[in-house]
Amino acid sequence: MRRFGLSRILFNLLAWAIVLVVSFPLLWTIVTSLKPQTELFLIPPSLLPGEVTFEHYRKLLLETRFLTYFSNSVVVSVATTVLVVAVAVLGAHSLVRFAYPGRERLAQLVLFTYLLPSVVLIIPLYLLLVRMGIANTLLSLVVAYTTFALPFAVWLLRSFMAGIPQDLEAAAMVDGASRMGAFFDVILPQALPGIISTAVFTFILAWNEYLFALVLVNQDSSRTLTTGVITMLVTSFHIEWSMLMAASVMMSVPVIVVFAFLQKHLTRGFGAGAVKG
């Protein structure tokens, strides 16, 4: 295969054909979102838009509540990420660098909760949030998202931080740094790539969350993108396909941005059994 030009070309063609077939739904979304409404219902469907239009995007941004949902999603995802990563960095550092009774049990508890199904927690959480009077708010979603994001972040950061050599921290302390001083000056900078990956994965988890958003928020002004887009564009009588595809593309933009930004770290985080399914 390495020696013959022709078989190499054929292999490349075959490989790319497979890649394109697998990623066809992604490309089809973009194509559909750019077609004029009338072209959508052509039989047979046209593979490329006969005429490219951004009308659906314009309508979505200007004439619907899409931007409200979008900003709700941003607020909830950013708040969850900041809260969870801050708490998890301290927790993970404690789990890998300190000795106290119950440390191993705690690590096991983190793993257990990381695998725990959300549906088990959802009913008590719903009752709890209703009793606290914060149902239907963005805050209730941040609280709920912590249930899967925190175990995930602690678990992932723990494996990142265990890889930092202890000698560095010890050296800093020989030079007179306190335990916390060494943490801020030595550990944090070393752990930064891991912290960034964890933050990005946490953001994506929160951004894509659906079940809690469906159950906990029943009020249009606090809906996130995942539930908002569906209630807005899908009814039992009619589905707005063009707008739905345009919304799908726009919902994916933040994910594409962080995805591109993180390409080189991906293998690492994934290898850690990282992203929740």
Add this chain to the structure above:
Amino acid sequence: MTHAEAAARETAPRLKLSTKDGLLGALLIAPTVLIFCAVIVYPLVSAIYLSLFSIYTPTLKGSWVGLDNYAALLASGEFWNAFWVNVVWTVGTLVLQVVLGVALALLLHQNIVFRSLARSLILFPYFMSTVVAVLVWRWVFNDLYGILNHAMMWMGLMSMPLDWIGSMPNAMISVILVGAWKYFPFVVISVLARLQTIPDHLYEAATMDGAGWWGRFTDITLPQLREVLFIVILLRAIWDFKEFDLIYLLTGGGPVTATQTLPLLVYKQAFALNEMGGASAVAVLMMLFMLGFMLLYFRYGRATES
């Protein structure tokens, strides 16, 4: 996981730092523990407690019924139907994910042109929202205007458009397919990472011994992938078993209850039938089913880490 943890274990015997400052360590983990107790441990315990009550969702009024919810579930056809649907979905989608995942990992391991773009395209479904993935597939599956029906009719595979979502067994096949498409990249990336660490000389030796590509795959690649595949299959089995979004959004559990898995049954009981106690009982039983897999992962997943 492997690298980092291995490094930690190696230094473990001369762990000087961690023998001091236990109190500071406890202080640092305190926020995590507090949040865990409030939003995970407390709800978990109260889920078990709630499953012993009969609770009407709109008023949240309940009365003690003991183990009646469990007795009723274990005797009900709908519960066992959901259980078997769950098993079929999990096994079906998992098998496809692993086969597709290993195949594409092998492909992406080759030196093809624009490899990083190919990798991004293949991995992206895993990162996109399930909502988006399902909407896109519902459009592809659409019985009148969907591209899938037209493509298949054009290729002469069938003469009439198929109803991919509203009838059986198509609905189950569709759910399994979309699940495989959404989650196989997890297998790809785990396997890809492992493939990069298999030493080339193993393949060279096998080639010299006259092994063809299939021989090299079964004699070298597969045995080397055994551990990572075991972990990946365990994790995906746990995650697929508890999947809610994908199935709920694609078929809603239908037609009737043909694709209604346990998580969907929990949701339906709690928020459509307004029976929170019964729903909690389903959730607790579901967790018990999953516990076996979790314990396996605890034992072997963490063992292979070190």
